[in-house]
Amino acid sequence: MKNQNYINHLRLPIIQSPMFIVSNARLVIASSKAGIVGSFPTANSRTLEALDQTFTEITQALGTGEEALPWAVNIIISKMYARSNDDLELILKHKPPIVITSLGNPAEVVKKVHEYGGLVYSDVINLYHSKKAISAGVDGLILVCNGAGGHTGDLSPFAFVSEVREIFDGTIIVGGSISSGDSVLAIKALGADMAYMGTRFIATKESDATEEYKQMILDASATDIIKSNKITGVNGNWLEQSLKNAGISPNTGGIQSTLSDFKKMIMPLIKQKLKVDFDVSKATAKRWRDIFSAGQGVGSISNVPSVEDLVLELEQQYAKSKSRII
Numbered sequence: 001m002k003n004q005n006y007i008n009h010l011r012l013p014i015i016q017s018p019m020f021i022v023s024n025a026r027l028v029i030a031s032s033k034a035g036i037v038g039s040f041p042t043a044n045s046r047t048l049e050a051l052d053q054t055f056t057e058i059t060q061a062l063g064t065g066e067e068a069l070p071w072a073v074n075i076i077i078s079k080m081y082a083r084s085n086d087d088l089e090l091i092l093k094h095k096p097p098i099v100i101t102s103l104g105n106p107a108e109v110v111k112k113v114h115e116y117g118g119l120v121y122s123d124v125i126n127l128y129h130s131k132k133a134i135s136a137g138v139d140g141l142i143l144v145c146n147g148a149g150g151h152t153g154d155l156s157p158f159a160f161v162s163e164v165r166e167i168f169d170g171t172i173i174v175g176g177s178i179s180s181g182d183s184v185l186a187i188k189a190l191g192a193d194m195a196y197m198g199t200r201f202i203a204t205k206e207s208d209a210t211e212e213y214k215q216m217i218l219d220a221s222a223t224d225i226i227k228s229n230k231i232t233g234v235n236g237n238w239l240e241q242s243l244k245n246a247g248i249s250p251n252t253g254g255i256q257s258t259l260s261d262f263k264k265m266i267m268p269l270i271k272q273k274l275k276v277d278f279d280v281s282k283a284t285a286k287r288w289r290d291i292f293s294a295g296q297g298v299g300s301i302s303n304v305p306s307v308e309d310l311v312l313e314l315e316q317q318y319a320k321s322k323s324r325i326i
């Protein structure tokens, strides 16, 4: 896939974004077959053998080379993530059409993935990192904005998209609280090309989230999302109810009033010297397994459909929203 024209052939310009614990081969395959772009993080496979197998399952279902339906894999580039190089080797073996990088400098990934004709997108939370990724030659930037599930950004998409558009003519993808077809259309109006949707896909039949997690998403609204850097060391958004269930009782005053609770919880983690957040084999897994992450877009989620039905629902919302404003 040497160019970005594939976006025009999608049913909707959406990447089902990679989610630790939640995304699996089934979700990726269902998303790409439904006409959007499925993705998963390599760290969701406990071993390299399991990752190899996941890649094989996906390529068998979605095809290879020029004929492949678009799908993406997410890799963490960091010395702290011990499997970075090995995961990259498997990426080069299976040649996913799109590789999404998180954290470090994507230059090496860009060089290697471009050699086989793949595209590289990097997720960024500010202009400084956007410029670095642009100089590394990425094809697309994923602007993770305020209200995103997982590790969130702080910027408003209104501010961030226009700043990046001025310096970058590649693909711009926006993430953060996008849970409806209306929001997908809105980010296109801003000048972005695609939406990056995570939280909405937690509540689907194919996701690996537990029933408890899915129900909590259905029950929550934006004010039930607590932003904190106390859980993993960097800013993330967490479902308040799951914090309470873990013995932390944030009150409506927000994070300030709960610092002592958080301190009690994180001291053991600090003692372990926090390593990689997205590594299922490490003690950190509890933070994603028992303390659930979600973005502020939870409020517009009221069902747990199959991915195919969800994409149909999003398509109808998108069309209705378009007819309302034209």
Ligand SMILES: Cc1cc2nc3c(=O)[nH]c(=O)nc-3n(C[C@H](O)[C@H](O)[C@H](O)COP(=O)(O)O)c2cc1C
Binding pocket: 017, 018, 019, 020, 021, 022, 041, 074, 102, 123, 144, 147, 148, 149, 150, 151, 175, 176, 177, 178, 179, 196, 197, 198, 199, 200, 278, 293, 294, 295, 296, 297
């Ligand atoms: C439970 C959960 C796990 C996540 N894990 C990852 C991950 O492993 N790698 C990654 O790059 N982003 C991860 N993210 C962030 C998403 O890919 C994406 O940026 C975010 O979900 C978009 O915001 P939204 O959830 O409001 O739609 C995660 C998000 C959630 C909710």
